[in-house]
Amino acid sequence: NLSTKLDQAFKTLKGQGRITEINVANTVKEIRKALLDADVNYNIAKSITNEIKDEALGKDVLIAVKPGELFIKIVYDKLVSLMGGELAEFTPTGSPAVVLISGLQGSGKTTFSAKLANRLKAQGKQALLVACDIYRPAAIDQLHTLGEQIGVDVFSERENKDAISIAQKGIQYAKANGKSIVIIDTAGRLAVDEQMMQEISAVKQAVQPSETLFVVDSMTGQDAVNTAKTFNERLDFDGVVLTKLDGDTRGGAALSIKTVVNKPIKFISTGEKPDTLDVFHPDRMAKRILGMGDVVSLVEKAQQAFDEEEAKRLNKKLRKNQFDLNDLLSQIQHIKKMGNLKDLMGMIPGMGKMLKNVDVDDDAFKPVEAIISSMTPTERENPDIINNSRKRRIATGSGTSVQQVNNLLKQFQEMKRTMKKINTMQGMGGLPGFGK
C-alpha cells in the first residue's frame, strides 16, 4: 500500500528530521504512481506532485511521525483543497427552475435525472422530467419507467424530432401544471460529435437553464477529462455529476475534471436505484483516491503526533526550569484533547499529586483551568506576584475560593521543586523514561 511504499522511499531520511531533496524524489514518484493508479490525468498528477514536493521540502519531520505519514497528510490536504474544499451549492432558481442534463451516451444522464427528481420530491418540490432524447425511442420509455417508479411526471412527445421544441413545451407544461422545477434529459453520443454539441447548445440557448449539469462516467478515467473540457467549452456548464462510483474506480476523474475545467463537482451517483445519489464530499474523495480506509487513521495518527511533539517541547522547558502556569494550562488542554489521561499523567512530574484523591477525568481539570484562565499572562509567568487582593479577584473570576487558588499555587510550587530535583538527577546521568 501507499504508506508502506512511502516509508520505504523515506528510509534514508530516518533520524534526519527534515524532508530533503535527496529522498523526496523517490517519494514523489510513488505518489505520482498512486495518483495515476487512481486514474488521475498524467499532467495533473505531475503538477500536483511538484507542488507537494515544494511544500514538503524543508518541513520538520516530527520524531513521532514517519515521514511517509506526514507526506500523506500533506498530499491528502492538497487533494481536498484541489477538489473544492467544501460542499458545492445546488440551488436552481426560476419559475419553473430549469435544470439541463448533458453528457455522453451511457454516462448515466437518464438515471441521474430520475435520481435528482426523486431527491427534489423528497424535499417537497414538484418536479417534472422532460425526455429530450429524440434519437432512441427506448430512452423515452426508460424515463417513463423511472418516473413511474418514483412518482414523478414525465413529459415527452414521441413524434416530435425537435429537441428545442420538446424542451420548450415541457416548460409550458410545467407552468400549466404547477411544477416548480424542470429536469431536461438530453440525448448523447458515444463520443463527442459536432451535431450533438450543436443540438445541446441550441437547447441551452432556448431554455436558459438555471443549472446545466455535466454527467460523466467515473470509470472512463483519463478520457473523462477531455470530454469534460469539450462540453465545458461549448456549454459552460455549472457543475459536474460523477456516476458509477459504486464500482472499484478510485475516483481520480473527480480530481482531474475539477482541476481542468474548474467547475464544482456537485453530485455523485453510486448505483442504479433511485436513492443512490449523494452530494460530493471532497474529503471522502481524497481518501478514496489515496487508497481508501487507512488514510483516515494515518491522518489522525499524524495529528496525534503533533501533540506528542508539543509534549517534547514542554519537557525541554521543564528541564530548563522555565515551566510556568501558561504551560500548565496549555498542557492540560492538550491532554484533554488526546483523551487518554492516565497514560499521559506521567508527562508532567507532580501532576499526579495535584490531582490526588480525584478520579482522573476531564472534570478534575476544570477548577485548575478556570483559576489559571482568570490570571493575567504576567501572573501566569510569575505567580509570585499574586498577592491577597489578586487572589480574591482570581477566585471570583474563576468561580472558586481563595483557598482553592492558594492550593493550586502551593501545588505548583511543589511541582517546580520536583522538577528541579529531576533536573539535578538528570545531570547525574539522567532519569529513565524522561526524554531528552
Ligand code: GDP
Ligand atoms: P444515459 O445514456 O447517459 O442516459 O445513461 P443511462 O442513465 O441510461 O445509464 C446507462 C447505464 O448505466 C444504465 O444501465 C444505468 O443503469 C447505468 N448506471 C447509471 N448510473 C449508474 C451508477 O451510478 N452506478 C451503476 N452501477 N450504474 C449506473
Ligand code: MG
Ligand atoms: Mg439517456
